[in-house]
Amino acid sequence: MDSLSQLFYQDLKNGTGAPEAGCQAMAQRLANEVQRICNESDRIQSSGDVEAWAKSLGKHRLDQCFKYYNLGSRQGRVELHSTLSAIVYRYITPPQVQTSYPARLALIEDFLQGFYVEALNAFRRENQLGDRYQPRTLLELAEFMAFSERYGKRRIPLPGRRSQQLIILRAQTFSKQQPPEVAIDIEQATDYGGDGDDVRPAASHQRVREEMIAQADDLPENSLRGRVVEELLAYLKERNQDECADYFTLRLLDLPTHEIEALLGLTPRQRDYLQQRFKxxxxxxALSHHWELVHEWLEAGLETNLGLTAQQWQQLQDSLNAxxxxxxxxxxxxxxxxxxxKILGITATQFQKQWTKLLEQAWEIRNV
Known part of the structure; x- marks a missing residue:
């Protein structure tokens, strides 16, 4: 092993509990990759400190690998899936088709399954591995997941001195290839309610929503939460608030602010304005169109005094006029x-406004 691969090997041994042979093989692959990058980059070659660049690139890749290694096999997959889903979400829309939220998630699932195959082939090719190579140990799986994330985020040069991430280009091509009928077919598949032993639709259309928001168990409150998410997205779409819908989806993935800004192509000021519009x-x-659903989810319905304590409920009562x-x-x-x-002698619109105002009062008292 040369000095660079030896350095990476020591980091792998110290940072994981993987067998020595696995650490050595990965360290060598990593050293070969960063050396190839350094050799092909004119900027790095002219920097005067190629070794420092190689170590920095290697450390970045090791940190990514450690992240997935520490998450473990299952949660690591969820993390990768969520990261890539957030990037391609706004680009997976068949032309001239208004897909529902579940249908779009099913399309994303289909797209990513193909993308993982492409990433695996690229990993084999770039590391000179055989066509039958499969990551089997946790370390190998973490290495592949980290590679898949980097592979998807690679910048591809475009005409006019522009560039775009590879996975976005793939998503745009995938979306254009979908026939108009595909949204209907996928919605039928995601709504399938057959017996548990019949997994024909589920095998090809897994429920991505649980993975995207890391819902491990199908508990009743999670199901209700999913209904709130779907209804809110539908509400935003009906009002042509696609930017708010995209922002909400990225918030569901618990992404940091700077990543949301980058994915939506917004400045901090623009993102702040969008956030206020979404709120x-x-x-x-929450207070008018779907108040019953939201308050049921928050366990703040009328049967529980709008989620208020006895003291808060009395405070609300004291604040109301006759x-x-x-x-x-x-x-x-x-x-x-x-x-x-009719009993109150007001119009339906006036009734709704008064009820919304009352809910706002309860909301303010509950959140003091």
């Missing part, structure tokens, strides 16, 4: 809004 629509969604108190009483009795509006 406005979120409040409108008409508001009557309105709240009618809602608690389960009287339909139209009938309740």
């Amino acid at each position: 406005y629509h979120l409040l409108r969604f 008409k508001q108190a009557r309105l709240l009483s009618l809602k608690q009795q389960g009287i339909p809004d139209g009938e309740a509006a």
Whole structure:
């Protein structure tokens, strides 16, 4: 082993519990990769310190590998899937087709399965491995997952001194190739409700939503959370708030602010404006259009006094005027809004505005 691969080997031995042979093989592959990059880069060659560049590139790749190694096989896959899904989300839309949120996630799943195959072939080719090579140990899997992330983020030169990430170019090509019927087919597949032993649709259309938001168990509250997510995205789409929908999706993935800005191509100021616009629509969604669903998810429905403690509930009661108190009483009795509006002698629109205002008061008291 040369000095560079020996350095990487020591880091791997210290940072993982992997067998010595596996660490040596990976260290050599890593050394070969960074040396090739350094040899092909005019900027690095003219820097006067090629060795420092090689060590820096190698450390960056080792850190990526350690991240996936420490996450483990399952969570590492979830992390990689979420990272790549966030990058391609806004580009996976068949032309002239208005896909639903589940259908788009199913398309992303199909696209990424093909992309992983491409990444594996590239990994074999660039490291001179056989056609049958498969990562089998945790260290090898971590190495491949780190490579897949870098491979997808490679900048590809385009005309006009522009460049684009490789995975985005692949996603755009994939999306253009989808026939209009594919969205309907995928929606039917994702809605499949057959017996547990029949896995024909599930085998090709796994439920990506749980992976994207790292939901490991199919608990009732998670299912309700999924309904809130879908309804909110549909609400935003109906109002042509695609940027807010993209922002919300990236927030679900728990990405840092600077990554969200980079993925959406926004400056910090533009991202802040988008965030405020999203919050406005979120409040409108939560306090008027779908208040029952949101409050059920928050366990803050009428049956639980809007999620208020006894003291907070009394505080709300004391803040209401006579008409508001009557309105709240009618809602608690389960009287339909139209009938309740007639009892109060107001229009349906006025009734809705008064109810939204009351919910806002409860929201403020609950979140003090």
